[in-house]
Amino acid sequence: MSDLASYVITIVAFAFFILCPRMGAMINILDKNTTFPLYWLVILGTLGSVPLLILMAWIIKQWGLVAGLALAVLTDLLAALVLKSVSTRAAVETFIIAIFVVVGNRIATMITAKFF
Numbered sequence: 001m002s003d004l005a006s007y008v009i010t011i012v013a014f015a016f017f018i019l020c021p022r023m024g025a026m027i028n029i030l031d032k033n034t035t036f037p038l039y040w041l042v043i044l045g046t047l048g049s050v051p052l053l054i055l056m057a058w059i060i061k062q063w064g065l066v067a068g069l070a071l072a073v074l075t076d077l078l079a080a081l082v083l084k085s086v087s088t089r090a091a092v093e094t095f096i097i098a099i100f101v102v103v104g105n106r107i108a109t110m111i112t113a114k115f116f
Helices: 003-018 021-033 038-063 065-084 088-115
Strands: none
Touching: 021 038, 021 065, 021 088, 038 065, 065 088
């Protein structure tokens, strides 16, 4: 497979990762608990997330996955803190989803380690 095809496949896979069940849950929480127009939320939130994604990639390259996940948990906690001013329920749901993501990642790593 050529390098170009490999790069395209990698980029498409990353785009699919961004559009994940967790993202759907977060969009739903924000849509139900705010009056901000949903499509503008997606567009502006995506643009705002680019520097954070770059920071996460840098942290993972420097210190590994656990450090990258620590940043993700920190940003989820910050999101929950910020959302508390809009909706306590949205903040709590955001925090619970963050916990499930971290626990799920650890479980997935342990299970796949047994097979590969």
